[in-house]
Amino acid sequence: xxxxxxxxxxxFHLMGFSDDPVLRLVLFGLFLSMYLVxxxxxxxxILAVSSDPHLHTPMYFFLSSLSLVDICFSSxxxxxxxVDILTHSxxxxxxxxxxxxxxxxxxxxxxxxxxxxMAYDRFxxxxxxxxxxxxxxPHGCAxxxxxxxxxxxxxxxxxxxxxxxxxxxRHMEIANFFCDPSQLLSLSCSDPLxxxxxxxxxGVILGIFPSLGIFFSYYKIVSSVLKIPSSEGRxxxxxxxxxxxxxxxxxxxTGFGVYLGSDVSYSPIKGMVASLMxxxxxPMLNPFIYSLRNRDIxxxxxxxxC
Numbered sequence: 143x144x145x146x147x148x149x150x151x152x153x154f155h156l157m158g159f160s161d162d163p164v165l166r167l168v169l170f171g172l173f174l175s176m177y178l179v180x181x182x183x184x185x186x187x188i189l190a191v192s193s194d195p196h197l198h199t200p201m202y203f204f205l206s207s208l209s210l211v212d213i214c215f216s217s218x219x220x221x222x223x224x225v226d227i228l229t230h231s232x233x234x235x236x237x238x239x240x241x242x243x244x245x246x247x248x249x250x251x252x253x254x255x256x257x258x259x260m261a262y263d264r265f266x267x268x269x270x271x272x273x274x275x276x277x278x279x280p281h282g283c284a285x286x287x288x289x290x291x292x293x294x295x296x297x298x299x300x301x302x303x304x305x306x307x308x309x310x311x312r313h314m315e316i317a318n319f320f321c322d323p324s325q326l327l328s329l330s331c332s333d334p335l336x337x338x339x340x341x342x343x344x345g346v347i348l349g350i351f352p353s354l355g356i357f358f359s360y361y362k363i364v365s366s367v368l369k370i371p372s373s374e375g376r377x378x379x380x381x382x383x384x385x386x387x388x389x390x391x392x393x394x395x396t397g398f399g400v401y402l403g404s405d406v407s408y409s410p411i412k413g414m415v416a417s418l419m420x421x422x423x424x425p426m427l428n429p430f431i432y433s434l435r436n437r438d439i440x441x442x443x444x445x446x447x448c
Contacts, residue, residue, distance in 0.1 A: 154239050155315045156232045157410055170227045176426050177220045183429030184209035190433075190442040197438060200263055200278040201382075205432060207287060208256045208389075212425035215249035218242060219320040219421050226319070239321040240302060247323055248298040250420075251348055255290035257390050258352040262286075264383050265359035269366045297348050304340050305330070317410040318417055325413075356390055385432045392427060396420040 159169055191197045191206040219242065226232055234242070266277050301323045308330035316325045360383070367379045396419035433439045 153233050153235050153314065154321065156226065156234055156319055156321075157315070157317050157414065158230075158232050159227065159319065159414070166227050166230070170224060173220060173224050173227070173422065176422050177216060177224065180216045180220075180422070180426040180429075181213055183426065183433075184213045186443060186446070187429045187432060187439065190439055190446060193446065194438075194442045197442065200280075200283050201260070201267070202438075203283055204256055204260045204263060204287075208253065208260070209429065211249050211252045211256060212428055214245070215253060216421060216425040218245045218249060219417075223319045234321065239316075239326070240305060243305070243321040243323050243326060244298045244302050246320065246421075247301045248294050251294035251297045252290055253393065254348065254352050255293055256287075257386070257393060258355045259286045259290060260386050261356040261359040261390070264386060265362055267382070268363050268379055293348065297344055300340060300344055318414055320417070320421075322413075322417065353394060360387070385436050388431045389428055392424055392431070393420065396424055 160166055187209045188206045191202045222234070222242065263278055267274050270277065305323075305326050310331045311329045312331050313329065316322065316329070318325050363379075363383060367376050370376045370379060396416075433443055
């Protein structure tokens with residue numbers, strides 16, 4: 143196996159979708175359209191929240207933050223992929239690869255953290271409504287957002303440090319359309335135990351704990367809602383959570399389900415499809431989920447567009 147000394151690593155080679163010129167043109171149009179829908183949809187959601195005083199609440203503050211993160215998360219990988227398809231180039235510099243990986247982990251982790259914070263917000267609003275104004279105050283919202291950013295930065299820098307500590311790489315070909323952290327770690331010929339330990343620690347702290355927090359929040363929410371005597375009250379309480387629950391299912395379903403399925407019988411194509419699901423599809427669908435299933439957002443968007 144050829145080893146590449148770190149001092150001589152200047153670039154990596156990404157995996158392309160197809161060498162067929164016609165198919166590449168179709169993929170270019172498809173991914174460009176999806177990216178534009180993602181950016182415009184999330185910008186409209188941010189505009190709706192900021193322009194309507196009735197939406198200046200903690201729930202919509204976190205929603206607009208999630209939309210901003212979705213734009214950044216998608217912009218980390220999709221524009222580079224679109225340019226590569228158009229120019230038929232699959233090269234990314236070493237510095238550019240580390241930068242893309244850091245931003246990808248940062249915004250992906252922030253989306254995970256914000257979904258957890260939004261579940262906590264719904265938990266307090268439904269289970270402890272009398273304490274909601276104090277617990278989720280503007281100061282509390284700012285602290286929760288800062289904590290999400292801080293944990294995401296820690297996660298991003300841990301990934302960066304692990305790759306920087308690699309003294310050599312087995313080869314320069316990355317089996318994905320962007321610098322996937324797991325792919326970079328698998329290419330490293332450094333001590334695999336360190337990479338495995340760091341990966342599992344990060345996965346437990348920033349993957350398992352947030353999902354358990356969301357599960358616990360909704361367990362308490364369902365328990366409280368079922369105690370409401372009127373069916374109208376139960377429907378109203380559940381309706382405030384339906385959009386968020388749909389976004390959580392979409393994010394974790396594409397992240398866990400597709401990747402776990404690809405790990406059973408891994409192939410580079412399955413890995414790329416898994417990455418496309420949560421880097422392109424999920425950020426694009428989130429604005430539709432919140433606008434179609436939320437009357438306040440729908441009403442404000444209609445007023446803006448008309």
